[in-house]
Amino acid sequence: MSLLALSFTLLFVIITMLVSVWQKLDLEKDIAIGTIRAAIQLLAVGYILQFVFQSESVLFIILIICFMIIVAAFNAAKRAKGMTGVVWRIILSIVTMEILMMGLLLSLQIIEATPQYIIPLSGMTIGNAMVACGLFLTQLKRETESSKGEIETLLSLGATSRQAVQDVLKRSVKFSMIPTIDAMKTVGLVQLPGMMTGMIIAGADPVEAVRYQILIIFVFTSSSAITSMMLSMLCYKKIFTKDLQLKDWR
Amino acid sequence: MTPLLQIKQLKKKHWDVQLKSELFSDITTTIERPERIALLGKSGEGKSTLLRILAKLEPVDSGQVYFNGKLMNEVDSRTWRMNLCYVAQQATMLPGTILDNLMISSKIHNRNFDENFAKQMLIEVGLEHLDWGKRAIELSGGEKQRIALVRSLLLRPTILLLDEITASLDQQSKELVEQLLNKHHQNEKLGFIWVTHDREQAKNISERIWYMENGKLARDIMTSEFFDEQAIFQSQVKL
Numbered sequence: 064m065s066l067l068a069l070s071f072t073l074l075f076v077i078i079t080m081l082v083s084v085w086q087k088l089d090l091e092k093d094i095a096i097g098t099i100r101a102a103i104q105l106l107a108v109g110y111i112l113q114f115v116f117q118s119e120s121v122l123f124i125i126l127i128i129c130f131m132i133i134v135a136a137f138n139a140a141k142r143a144k145g146m147t148g149v150v151w152r153i154i155l156s157i158v159t160m161e162i163l164m165m166g167l168l169l170s171l172q173i174i175e176a177t178p179q180y181i182i183p184l185s186g187m188t189i190g191n192a193m194v195a196c197g198l199f200l201t202q203l204k205r206e207t208e209s210s211k212g213e214i215e216t217l218l219s220l221g222a223t224s225r226q227a228v229q230d231v232l233k234r235s236v237k238f239s240m241i242p243t244i245d246a247m248k249t250v251g252l253v254q255l256p257g258m259m260t261g262m263i264i265a266g267a268d269p270v271e272a273v274r275y276q277i278l279i280i281f282v283f284t285s286s287s288a289i290t291s292m293m294l295s296m297l298c299y300k301k302i303f304t305k306d307l308q309l310k311d312w313r
Numbered sequence: 314m315t316p317l318l319q320i321k322q323l324k325k326k327h328w329d330v331q332l333k334s335e336l337f338s339d340i341t342t343t344i345e346r347p348e349r350i351a352l353l354g355k356s357g358e359g360k361s362t363l364l365r366i367l368a369k370l371e372p373v374d375s376g377q378v379y380f381n382g383k384l385m386n387e388v389d390s391r392t393w394r395m396n397l398c399y400v401a402q403q404a405t406m407l408p409g410t411i412l413d414n415l416m417i418s419s420k421i422h423n424r425n426f427d428e429n430f431a432k433q434m435l436i437e438v439g440l441e442h443l444d445w446g447k448r449a450i451e452l453s454g455g456e457k458q459r460i461a462l463v464r465s466l467l468l469r470p471t472i473l474l475l476d477e478i479t480a481s482l483d484q485q486s487k488e489l490v491e492q493l494l495n496k497h498h499q500n501e502k503l504g505f506i507w508v509t510h511d512r513e514q515a516k517n518i519s520e521r522i523w524y525m526e527n528g529k530l531a532r533d534i535m536t537s538e539f540f541d542e543q544a545i546f547q548s549q550v551k552l
Contacts, residue, residue, distance in 0.1 A: 212405035215370055216461075220418045220468055221395040230408055307390035308370055 073098075116178045124178050128185050132157050135193035142200040146301050149200070156293040157192050160286050164188055173278065187258065187279060188286045191243065195287035196294055199239035203295075206231045207302055207309070214309060224303050232295045239291040243283050250280060315382040317504065318344040318367075318397075318472065323376035325362055336362060337528040340376070347471060347504030349495070351515035351536065354525030360508045361402070363525070364474040367506070368399035380471075395422070398470035402477040404461035406449035414449045414460055418468040427467065434463045437493045439486055454481045462490060466497065473505040479514065491518050516540060 076098050083090040115123045136153040143149045165181065167173070174180040207214070210231050217227040250256060258279055262272035304310055323340035336359040344350070352360050365371040367378060369390050378385040380396055407414050419426040435441055438459040443452075452460065458481055465473060473494070479487040495518060497503040506523070509515055515522065515536065522539040524532035532539060 212401065212403060213407060215399075216401070216405045216407060217417070217421070218370065218390075219368060219394055219399045219401075220421055220465065221391045221398075222421050223391065226421055304372065306369060306372065306386075308372060 112178075112182065115182065119178060124181055127182055128161065128189070131186055131189045132161065135189050135196075139193045139196035139200065142197045143204065143298075146200075146298070148301065149298065152294060152297040153196050155297060156196065156290045157189060159293055160192055160289040161185060161189065163289060164282055164286055168282070183258075184279070184282070188282055191283045192286050192290040194242065195239045195291050198242070199235050199291045199294055200298075202235040202238040203231070203298065203302075206235050211309060218307060218309075224300055224307055227307075228299050228302060232299055236288075236291045236295050240284075240287050243287045247280050247284055250276070256280075314345070316343045316345050316379070317347065317381065319377075319379040319382075320367075321377045321379075323363070323366065323378065324374045325359060325366065325371075326374050335374075335528055337525065337530075340530045342523065342530060342533050344472075344504065347498065347502045348521055349498055349504070349519045350506045350521045350523055351519035352506055352508045352523045352525070353510075353512070353515060356510075358525040359528070360525055361476050364399060364476050364506065364508060368397055368474050369393050370399060395468060396471045397474060398465045398468055398472075399474040400462055400465050400476060400478050402480060404454075404457040404478075406452065406457050406460070409449060410446050411443055411449050411452070411460060412445040414464050415445070415467060417464060422468075431463060431467060434466060434493065435459075437496070438463065438489050455483065455486055458482060459486065459490065462493075466493075466503075469501070471504060473503060473507075475505055475507040477508050477510070479509070479511075487514070494518060512540075 076094065080091050080094055082088070083094060111127070115127060132154055135157060136150050139153050140150045165185065168184070169176050169181075174184065207228075214227045214231065246256075256276050256279070259272045259276040262275065263269050302310055320340055320342050322338075324338040325336045327334055327336050340363065352363070354360050362371060366373050369385060380388065380393065385393060407417060415431050416426045418424075432441075435443065440456060440459055440463075443456070449457070449460065458478055462475075462478060475494075479490050482490065491514065494503070494505060494507075498505070505518075507515075507518055509518075519536045522532060522534060522536050523530055524539065526532075532542075534542075
């Protein structure tokens with residue numbers, strides 16, 4: 064795509080702004096900031112990736128993945144206001160998932176060990192894991208509040224913290240996986256995924272694009288399951304005080 | 314001899330810190346052996362909170378509680394709750410069937426499920442007709458309350474902390490529950506602290522009254538004495 068063609072896409076932003084002005088949505092400032100940020104961030108990422116792909120340095124790959132994980136962890140942790148020490152727990156969960164996923168993909172030679180494959184796939188799985196973490200924490204908070212009676216009944220009968228929240232954790236992990244499982248069920252019927260669409264537009268063979276999309280969907284399912292379960296194991300004790308009483312998590 | 318339960322200078326602030334006042338303070342009393350105690354007082358005096366503190370479900374602001382001479386903070390919460398078991402006013406059924414609910418404490422503590430004991434108790438509270446495979450959530454409020462009580466009794470605690478557990482029961486079921494607990498007191502040496510607003514019930518199920526008023530344990534006397542005092546007070550008011 065030429066720069067001239069790219070600049071024409073600003074027309075879509077102008078249409079959105081006009082709608083905002085016409086309907087008095089008061090979104091013009093947010094749209095302007097969003098447009099500038101998106102353009103700068105994506106262009107910067109494009110140049111960084113170009114540099115990393117050319118250098119083929121393992122250190123740069125690791126640095127980029129670490130950066131992605133840290134940003135994802137801080138973003139997902141916003142869903143757990145009032146819970147301390149949650150950022151490093153998310154980081155540990157995503158790192159474990161990333162090592163397992165990439166380990167499998169590379170050792171089975173499903174993908175090539177080059178930055179072109181490792182970085183985009185890591186980005187997508189980390190992003191998916193971030194959504195799963197955010198959903199898990201949101202649901203854990205809701206479930207803890209709505210199932211207070213259930214948890215305290217179990218505590219009253221002498222349950223451990225794990226026994227008291229086992230069902231709450233199960234329900235929260237299940238909830239965090241709903242978008243991934245729903246996407247897996249409807250892919251191709253309701254939506255054409257971004258990666259597949261991008262590959263086709265860029266001129267790849269549609270069958271080859273579909274193969275990669277299948278890979279991505281399976282990796283997503285497994286990554287959200289691993290991350291949510293790991294996070295649930297690392298987080299459940301944070302719901303309780305040292306005396307095994309439910310914390311007022313507000 | 315070491316008292317069974319000792320409460321010393323217990324103080325709890327209102328949950329709403331802006332109120333800045335104490336819910337209760339200076340609660341000091343002793344239970345020497347498993348006793349039947351009725352905890353009376355107006356709504357909002359902190360009776361349920363006191364029970365929850367004794368069950369270690371809520372933190373205390375100051376004061377100490379000892380069970381068999383051991384300080385609450387120094388005893389593992391699980392061990393503590395196996396001895397002082399709280400039964401809430403709103404019975405919560407755990408996911409699954411009635412049998413799942415009845416078996417829960419044996420599952421938690423890896424013990425054998427005493428089916429005959431459970432059956433016997435269900436007969437005594439008028440629930441012998443229930444199909445144990447039925448989903449617990451489908452039970453009526455009164456049935457849930459009685460299942461919750463039996464579930465706690467299967468844990469075989471030393472003291473039961475009962476929070477208005479018969480409030481949603483009809484007269485007949487209420488009497489069955491009272492009889493069951495009185496029998497357990499006699500045969501199994503079960504002690505209980507029972508929050509109730511029903512004075513007639515307090516007479517039937519207790520030998521001792523704790524009466525909370527203005528954030529204090531205003532009276533801690535034998536049940537007969539308490540009701541004698543009340544009768545005298547009421548006759549004086551009439552005069």
